[in-house]
Amino acid sequence: MAVPTGVTLVAYADDVTVLVEANSRAEIERKAAATLELAVQWGERICRESRKCTGYTPRAVPVHLP
Numbered sequence: 001m002a003v004p005t006g007v008t009l010v011a012y013a014d015d016v017t018v019l020v021e022a023n024s025r026a027e028i029e030r031k032a033a034a035t036l037e038l039a040v041q042w043g044e045r046i047c048r049e050s051r052k053c054t055g056y057t058p059r060a061v062p063v064h065l066p
Contacts (some may be wrong), residue, residue: 003038004031 002011006021018035022028 003035007031009035042045 006020008021010017010019013023015037020028020031020035022031
């Protein structure tokens with residue numbers, strides 16, 4: 001899974017943090033959305049291949065940018 005340039009994924013156990021570096025809020029939002037879409041596609045593929053699925057609800061943490 002190739003994430004956009006400037007995106008770092010940090011994973012521990014069943015938690016993942018997405019760190020996005022960019023020059024504008026719009027670019028941060030675009031890169032974050034593209035990365036989350038990749039994660040959804042990956043999860044759907046794993047679910048199809050293993051036939052074992054667990055549902056998760058995404059929790060958003062508000063970030064206030066200047």
